[in-house]
Amino acid sequence: MSEQTSDEKYLLQSVNNALAIIDVLCEHDNLGLAELASYMNLGKSTVFRLLYTLQRKGYVSKDRNSKYHLSFKFARIGTIVTKRSELIELIHPFLMELSALSGETAHLVTWHSDTEIIFVDKVIGTATISMQSMVGFTRTAHMTATGKALLAYSSPEVVGTYMELAPFIMQTPKS
Incomplete structure (x- = not known):
């Protein structure tokens, strides 16, 4: 078993993975489930559950070709961050x-x-x-x-x- 640094013990892997999906979708638009799973080196079932959660919360959208992309919610968040800076x-x-x-x-x-x-x-x-x-x-x-x-x-x-x-x-x- 590898030793964790003191900061890593607080890391929630599922949140980390969900945010990693967002990072991947920032770099590559319109990716399918298999492509995302490959980029993240995770199983398709895990990535599907993460995508489902992100989609339900309005952070990602899926087009008619079953490709995922970031939603317009991020534009709203960016505007809020900018106004509050x-x-x-x-x-x-x-x-x-x-x-x-x-x-x-x-x-x-x-x-x-x-x-x-x-x-x-x-x-x-x-x-x-x-x-x-x-x-x-x-x-x-x-x-x-x-x-x-x-x-x-x-x-x-x-x-x-x-x-x-x-x-x-x-x-x-x-x-």
Whole structure:
């Protein structure tokens, strides 16, 4: 029997698995039961029960081809989180001003994990060419200008952890 860390003993496996389904559906839209079970390395009966529960609570929907996707409930939740965020309330006026002065889209980005950033707010600029992004979008930090800025002003400890954990995979000819 493997030893658990002190935090892991409080982890509810069923809740963890249900949230993992949501994470998979964030990455891959319209997946069938077998596909989800394969991604999660779980049995189809377990995944079915989790999906059934998520569907009954309105978090996932199933189309006529028996493919699952996230429901619009997440849009509502995102709106609630955004409206309740003190950080966004504080920073949004500055994003508006920055966007108005530059004509560019202005983003508010923060750390999502040791290696990923998350876009938490944006104001669309008037420039004809702009970066396509959306609130909730996550990326490996060194793959974005905002992530590079966060890394540039991070402590040596944060950068050291990043260098150990980040996947340095070439995704463009210049990356």
